[in-house]
Amino acid sequence: MAALQYLEKQRAAQPELAEWYTSMADLYQRKLWHQLTQKLDQFVALTVFQAGDTLVQLYHNFIRDFETKINLLKLAHFAVIVSKQYPEKDAAIAYLEEVIEKLRTSGERRVEEPILYVKMQVAAMKLQRGEIQVCKKLLEEGKTTLDSMTDVDPSVHASVHWVSSQYYKSRQEFAEFYKSALLYLAYTSVETLSEDFKLDLAFDLSLAALLGNNIYNFGELLAHPIVNSLLGTSVEWLYFILQAFNAGDLTRYQELCGQYQSALTAQPALVENEKKLWEKINILCLMELIFSRPSEERTIELSLIAEKTKLSLDEVEHLLIKSLSVHLIEGVIDQVDGTVRISWVQPRVLGVPQITALKDRLENWLQKVHTTLLAVEAETPDLMTV
Secondary structure, eight states, X not given: OHHHHHHHHHHHHOGGGHHHHHHHHHHHHTTOHHHHHHHHHHHTTSGGGSSTTHHHHHHHHTGGGTGGGSOHHHHHHHHHHHXXXXXXXXXXXXXXXXXXXXXXXXXXXXXXXXXXXXXXXXXXXXXXXXXXXXXXXXXXXXXXXXXXXXXXXXXXXXXXXHHHXXXXXXXXXXXXXXXXXXXXXXXXXXXXXOHHHHHHHHHHHHHHXXXXXXXXXXXXXXXXXXXXXGTTSTTTHHHHHHHHHHHTOHHHHHHHHHHTHHHHHTOHHHHHTHHHHHHHHHHHHHHHHHHTSOGGGOEEEHHHHHHHHTOOHHHHHHHHHHHHHTTSEXXXXXXXXXXXXXXXXXXXXXXXXXXXXXXXXXXXXXXXXXXXXXXXXXXXXXXXXX
């Protein structure tokens, strides 16, 4: 058989991989398709096959012989990996469309999942070729299909959200990119990603968090292990800036701007949005000030906010109006008394220092409750006895 002849030829040409080819030939002859799929999954991940067209040849000379006998979602995974080794995007897209047609005519149940997975790779390649509108159409169709499905494999979710993130990145829609990229990570194990990929994604996510409209919660990103990829690299300054924003620490941000001035000026988006960044960290400084105060002490003098944010009173009022308009806080500004009464502040993902502060506050509250209980017992001993 041609498939076995191909394996034998490869085993002779690559003696260091002889055991792999022998094992796959054995599983193929015994028609153990599930075990063969697992072996192929490991095989295509080997470093030696990440360059050239080895996987393209493997698919056309071996996998194609039994492609409809294995799990179709696994077939889709293999097809996407193989498509990345085609030197020409046109040939890769034609190959993927051929796979989609085979999946449609397979007659198997739950074929929508593998088709959607492959379609998202087609959308990604269209985007790489600059066909943004075609990508947008495929992406919208993909999201509609995904919403109509139940019990979907995480890899399919991840493929849709990844293409979505790259589409928004191409349009410099920072907030939408940020949301889509975080959703992608929610369905992806970080351990499966390469170090270079993690660093690039962490960098893009960090910039998007800083520049995205209405993104004022950095705790979720800082809590994700991917952001640690920035540490120990030439762009670790971005991690420190995220921490400063999350804490609303203006002083620290000013220090970092001075320390990493050359790195910051090398990022055009940060330079162009300098004013916006200062407004954002001032808002976060305000939120941190509110969070740090007990609920019974939420009437704050505007002069105190001005002192913390280093703004004039007029600028403080503008800052409060902005925070109220984007629903980060709820409250009433009293211009006569020069105060603001905060009744609600948007919940945030807390970091370790903020959780520690919350713990201390709860302990103080418990102490107050205990003191009140002792006072009540002392004042009404007869009632407490009964």
